[in-house]
Amino acid sequence: MTTPVCTSASDAAVSARQTSPYQRPYPSFASYVRARQPVLLRTARSLTGNPSDAEDLLQTALAKTYVAWERIEDHRALDGYVRRALLNTRTSQWRKRRVDEFVCDELPEPEPVPGEDDPAERQALRDAMWRAIMKLPARQRAMVVLRYYEDLSEVQTAEVLGVSVGTVKSAVSRALGKLREDPELVVAR
Secondary structure, rough: OOOOOOHHHHHHHHHHHHOOOOOOHHHHHHHHHHHHHHHHHHHHHHHHOOOOHHHHHHHHHHHHHHHOOHOOOHHHHHHHHHHHHHHHHHHHHHHHHHOOOOOOOOOOOOOOOOOOOOHHHEEEEEEEEHHHHHHOOOOHHHHHHHHHHHOHHHHHHHHHHHOOOOHHHHHHHHHHHHHHHHHHHHHHH
């Protein structure tokens, strides 16, 4: 449950009465706000869709109602007056927040920040790399995967495959040469 929205208006009326003898307080305004605040808040929520914005909207509409309290002749029509104030205030807020769109020849795209990779580019590069690795002979492919994807040393790779360290070095060197010449990877570099 929310707290009453406009209790400060009745406090302002009391302080205005104490400071200025010419201004008359409106005790019925505070009782009206206490009685009708839940209903008016529901109306404000239906206009804004956000409880916090609805409370702000109702506060503004009640402040406008308080200023015009003396001019409102038929106090039985207060709900209609406050609802109209809610609607007019919300319309004014909506118009002020309108963003103008302008047609231009080029899209104002921000320059890419160095070091900040695009996830789509990373995925495209990864896919191209795997396609290039799949083109390698099985033995070279196994050595490249063990060395660079499994992060094994040359000695560990040689032990896993049952070959000498020199064989791993030369096979990986030839595989990297083929990868450097792959046309799909040339664009990515």
